[in-house]
Amino acid sequence: MxxxxxxxxxxxxxxxxxxxxxxxxxxxxxxxxxxxxxxxxxxxxxxxxxxxxxxxxxxxxxxxxxxxxVVAEMDVRQVAAPVLRALNAETNHTVHLGYFENPTLIYVDKYAGTAPVQMHSRIGQPAPLHCTAMGKAVAAYLPDDERAALVTELEFVASTPRTITNGAEYLHALDEVCATGYALNLGEHEEVVSAVAVPIRRPDGRVQYAIDVAVPNFLVDEQALRALIPRVVAAAAEIESALGYA
Structure with missing residues (x-):
């Protein structure tokens, strides 16, 4: 040399x-x-x-x-797996890893919880951006122009009475995600399931992956769901560190 x-x-x-x-x-x-x-x-x-x-x-x-x-060539699923397994074992709730390529979010990994009622999700299945916690978590960090374009393209199908059904409300929800660092789905996709999601943020601020914990509403109320937020945030930070983002 x-x-x-x-x-x-x-x-x-x-x-x-x-x-x-x-x-x-x-x-x-x-x-x-x-x-x-x-x-x-x-x-x-x-x-x-x-x-x-x-x-x-x-x-x-x-x-x-x-x-x-270089990072993109790493198997993010493999890097995240031990963290997700630990989160699943600790909470006994379903844990997902999602991959986002605007405008599609795909479940790429799942560790099922132990409750008899489970979220209807499977690896390879797309997730709605407007009524899932991970959907909000990834969309929130889009550049302003991409976020505005996405809002005009979404159909805002009402899956439950709590589903966001208009662009203004959705933009407000995304602003809250950016302010807090996490997203909630309080029975908006399936009435019997709620979730908290946290983005995996790259050093440039963009988001291509997110994780969530999904809970059955008959076992976990909103207060108990919010109590899980610090653990999910910590898991996301652990994955970011393992990927070299932090």
């Missing part, structure tokens, strides 16, 4: 830790200021670094794109 390439990779690794000026890079890497400037400009030209108005260099979008491609 050439010394220039080695230096460039070390500089890139340093920027991943924290933004830095050319003089700071020169000092910390024991290179001349001119060499630091040359390396940083080269990284910026290729999209791997970005210079702000204060003269500090940050990690660029090209590096993030490469990193996301």
């Amino acid at each position: 050439s010394e220039s390439l080695r230096r460039g990779l070390r500089v890139l690794a340093a920027l991943a830790d924290e933004p830095a000026t050319a003089s700071r890079i020169a000092e910390s890497h024991d290179i001349s200021l001119s060499t630091a400037v040359r390396l940083l400009r080269l990284l910026a030209d290729e999209g791997f670094a970005l210079r702000d108005d204060a003269g500090r260099y940050h990690v660029g979008s090209q590096l993030l794109r490469v990193a996301y491609q």
Whole structure:
């Protein structure tokens, strides 16, 4: 490996830790200021670094794109499995992992609970975005333009008397998800089942996966469901950490 390439990779690794000026890079890497400037400009030209108005260099979008491609090739289902199994064992309730590709949410993993009444879900089945907890959890983090387009496309079919049936109410629910970090389904998809869902957030804020815990309403009331929120949030954070997002 050439010394220039080695230096460039070390500089890139340093920027991943924290933004830095050319003089700071020169000092910390024991290179001349001119060499630091040359390396940083080269990284910026290729999209791997970005210079702000204060003269500090940050990690660029090209590096993030490469990193996301590597992460995307990981089997998220496999990474999440031990966390979901533990959540299922601890709560005795059904746990799902969902995959989101706008405008479709698919159940990609499921660990069934022990109650005699269960949510009618199966791996590979699509989930409605407007009346499931995971649907709200993933849609909430869409960019504003994509979220607005989605609202105009959804049919808002009323599955139960508690189902959201209009765009304004749905947008309000998505805002609440962004404010709290979790989504609730209080008998909106199936009258006998409620759920709490938490998104798996990438470093860029986008969401492609979410997890939920679904409970039978005759066993778990709303207060008890809300008591599960911290555990689901912790499980999502554990998955994000295992994926290298945190």
